[in-house]
Structure formats: structure tokens, C-alpha cells
Amino acid sequence: xxxxxxxxxxxxxxxxxxxxxxxxxxxxxxxxxxxxxxxxxxxxxxxxxxxxxxxxxxxxxxxxxxxxxxxxxxxxxxxxxxxxxxxxxxxxxxxxxxxxxxxxxxxxxxxxxxxxxxxxxxxxxxxxxxxxxxxxxxxxxxxxxxxxxxxxxxxxxxxxxxxxxxxxxxxxxxxxxxxxxxxxxxxxxxxxxxxxxxxxxxxxxxxxxxxxxxxxxxxxxxxxxxxxxxxxxxxxxxxxx
Amino acid sequence: xxxxxxxxxxxxxxxxxxxxxxxxxxxxxxxxxxxxxxxxxxxxxxxxxxxxxxxxxxxxxxxxxxxxxxxxxxxxxxxxxxxxxxxxxxxxxxxxxxxxxxxxxxxxxxxxxxxxxxxxxxxxxxxxxxxxxxxxxxxxxxxxxxxxxxxxxxxxxxxxxxxxxxxxxxxxxxxxxxxxxxxxxxxxxxxxxxxxxxxxxxxxxxxxxxxxxxxxxxxxxxxxxxxxxxxxxxxxxxxxx
Numbered sequence: 026x027x028x029x030x031x032x033x034x035x036x037x038x039x040x041x042x043x044x045x046x047x048x049x050x051x052x053x054x055x056x057x058x059x060x061x062x063x064x065x066x067x068x069x070x071x072x073x074x075x076x077x078x079x080x081x082x083x084x085x086x087x088x089x090x091x092x093x094x095x096x097x098x099x100x101x102x103x104x105x106x107x108x109x110x111x112x113x114x115x116x117x118x119x120x121x122x123x124x125x126x127x128x129x130x131x132x133x134x135x136x137x138x139x140x141x142x143x144x145x146x147x148x149x150x151x152x153x154x155x156x157x158x159x160x161x162x163x164x165x166x167x168x169x170x171x172x173x174x175x176x177x178x179x180x181x182x183x184x185x186x187x188x189x190x191x192x193x194x195x196x197x198x199x200x201x202x203x204x205x206x207x208x209x210x211x212x213x214x215x216x217x218x219x220x221x222x223x224x225x226x227x228x229x230x231x232x233x234x235x236x237x238x239x240x241x242x243x244x245x246x247x248x249x250x251x252x253x254x255x256x257x258x259x260x261x262x263x264x265x266x
Numbered sequence: 267x268x269x270x271x272x273x274x275x276x277x278x279x280x281x282x283x284x285x286x287x288x289x290x291x292x293x294x295x296x297x298x299x300x301x302x303x304x305x306x307x308x309x310x311x312x313x314x315x316x317x318x319x320x321x322x323x324x325x326x327x328x329x330x331x332x333x334x335x336x337x338x339x340x341x342x343x344x345x346x347x348x349x350x351x352x353x354x355x356x357x358x359x360x361x362x363x364x365x366x367x368x369x370x371x372x373x374x375x376x377x378x379x380x381x382x383x384x385x386x387x388x389x390x391x392x393x394x395x396x397x398x399x400x401x402x403x404x405x406x407x408x409x410x411x412x413x414x415x416x417x418x419x420x421x422x423x424x425x426x427x428x429x430x431x432x433x434x435x436x437x438x439x440x441x442x443x444x445x446x447x448x449x450x451x452x453x454x455x456x457x458x459x460x461x462x463x464x465x466x467x468x469x470x471x472x473x474x475x476x477x478x479x480x481x482x483x484x485x486x487x488x489x490x491x492x493x494x495x496x497x498x499x500x501x502x503x504x505x506x507x
Binding site for chain 2: 036038135137138139193194195196198199236237238239240241242243244249250252254255256
């Protein structure tokens, strides 16, 4: 895949419907991009990919590098990746996600109907992440899984990387509309799906606007084949927003 | 692009919002597939692509082959194409679109969450097609354009080709959920977007299930950039269903 195109495996509504027993082998996933996020079999933790390295961030607060060779048995029931080449890099401080959103909109004024790939490097404060504990039974939907998630607020400012995507409103149910970001600290020992965060001072924000979106649907997965995929948009916003 | 993948340019909600002054050059479009449908600049008529040949079917009931060389100035503001290699071919008769839908569902029992590319060859009866007359002003939305469409029912049975796609429900607003089909007669002199049709006897139906969907969004098109794209799903079903 060319640079700055989104490759997406499955659709977020399938996670809402609990389709997470199978997935795309991570060796296949990283062949489509070096920057991304997603989840693992049975929604056990949060996936982040940066500089081509893939990490699993679990609800027990451990972070593990994941083997992405063809020998790996790790799979992604849902993921989005890109071969990230930022077109704009700037420094800014922001108090919360809304302020970050405004910075990105200032730098990409014509982006509302497009995707953005986003990376932020620096020191963050008040960062609250969640890590899904995983399904308590196969087929459990993301809303229920979300009720068992662990959330954690870093008491001290923490240096690390934020990896994410902004997806346009009209993709809701297929992608996660709005900003969807995962955090991993500099030591690659803690992280998760960002619920809220801000900065004290400037951080480095880099991003690229994306107009090509490739969706691969799960084949040979009876759970996906039978799923209703009705797209509980409000639910997705609650659990992934 | 590999065989039996959908390449789509723009999203159907953009047509609903009247984004049709620009588009993908048809030379680019046919590089992604040999089978498909779409529309032209200002929604002037219906596009059908079969065996790599592209035709414009207008509301004055003329059909014109369109130059797809790089020299062509024809563009598609919206189109879906595939490099079609049917995986199932069968013969059947059907009284209406609903009965055709049932035949396809019988042959592709696990297809509800996937795309189908469809081609039908034979003699059709009671076929009613519409051909959009085009925008009366730039930016006019598809619903209004639809009010000025010409529809035509063939009085006699007519031999020809039907080219289309079935798109899953969750794509509504981006694609056209359900069966979306265009007809062109054997002589390539008449045709349009199918509103209703049936057969007297058996026709040849070929199709392929598709799990890879590539969406290219219009860049450098201020109309797309500014469009609301709120996705009037009921409206799309009325005007494109």
C-alpha cells in the first residue's frame, strides 16, 4: 500500500456485536502499515503500532511487544493502520481532547470529510487510559466488554507517544468517527486507549490527511458472516470515543 | 487491483449533496476494473461499464460509448467498479427484483455482510429504467435531480446485460445498500438505472462475493471538501434503490 492510505480490517460494528474470536494475522496487518491501532483476539487489551513495532497493552497494566513474524499466532479482529508519512508537524499545548481537535482542524482546515493519521510525542498530563480486559465469553459485545475495562489515570506527567486516526462522521459504524487514539509511554511499559489527556507545555504533533481507505472484511469467520452489524452509533461513541 | 475487489470513487452521500461538478477521469476509473456503474459530470445520465467498455446512457434515450483513453475529458463524480471474475454462474427466471435478490441469496447464503458483483445476460421483460437528466444547476442534489429523471418502460421483451453490485446494509450513505443495477440492451443503444424488471424464462446470472473495498475520496474538489455528507439514508433508498 502506498504511504498515507488507511488499511482497515473488519468494521467497528463487528466488535460491538462481539466478533473477536478470529482476526487478521498481525504479520499481514503490519504489511499494510507501520502506524496504527486495534485490538486482539477476544478483545484482550489494546493494540498500538508505531514505527512498525506492535505492542499489546493489557488490563493488568502490562505492555508486551508482539511478534509480527509469520510465526506469530497473534491476530487483530479489528485494526486500522497506515504507512505514516506526516505532511504537517507542529508544536502546541492543549488542555484536553477538544483543544487538540481544534489544533488539528486549524492545521487541516479542509479535512472534515477525510481521515487524519496522527502522532503526538511529548509529555502528557492527566492522561487517563482504558485497557479492555477482554471478553468474559466468546461473542460478548464491546459495550459489555467496556463495562469490565480497567481505566488508569497517570498521577504524574508522563512522556510517551500517541498514535491515532481521525475518521469522518460518515464512516461511523464502519470506523470510529472522530479522534481515536492510543497511548504508550516512552519506556513502552504502560499505555492504553485514551479517554482523556492534556499537556502542560508544547508537544510535537504530526499528521497527514488521507483520502484512500481500504477495508478488508473477515472471510471464513462465521461470527462475522452471521453478525447483525446494525451499528449502534451512540454505543460506539460511548465506548470508543 | 486484484480481481473481485470493489473500487469506489467518492461516496453516494456526496451525490445527494450535489457534488458532481468534478470527478475521477474515466481513464483512471477503468484502470481499477472492467465492470461497474456510476454517473457523469453534473449527473448527466447513467454510466455502465462492461467488459472494460464504458457507456453513457442519457435521458434523451441515446447511448454513447465513452472514450476511456487519457485524452478523454469524461469524469465520474461517483462510481463503483471491479475486475469481475464470477465465481458462481447459474440460470434462473425471476418475476421482479425481490425474486432476483432471493436467487442471489440462495447462491451466496453467507453474503449479507459482503459485497456482490453481479452480471445478468438474457431477455428481460417489463424492464423500467431511469436516466438522470442531470443537474439543472451546479450543486443540485440527487433527490432534486431524481425528480427530473426520465423513466422508460420497454414494451417488448429486450435482450441485454445487467451490471450491478449488492452492498451490505452498513455501507448505506457511502455506497448504495442493497442491489444497485444498470441495464444496457444488446445493441448498446438503450438503457439506464433499473427501477424494476423481470424475466419470462431463464437468464444467465453470474456473480462474485467481495470482501475488499477500496474507497477513494475526491481531493482538490472544494464541493466535496465542504459537503455536509450527512447521509439521507431514506432518500438514497428512494432515489437509488
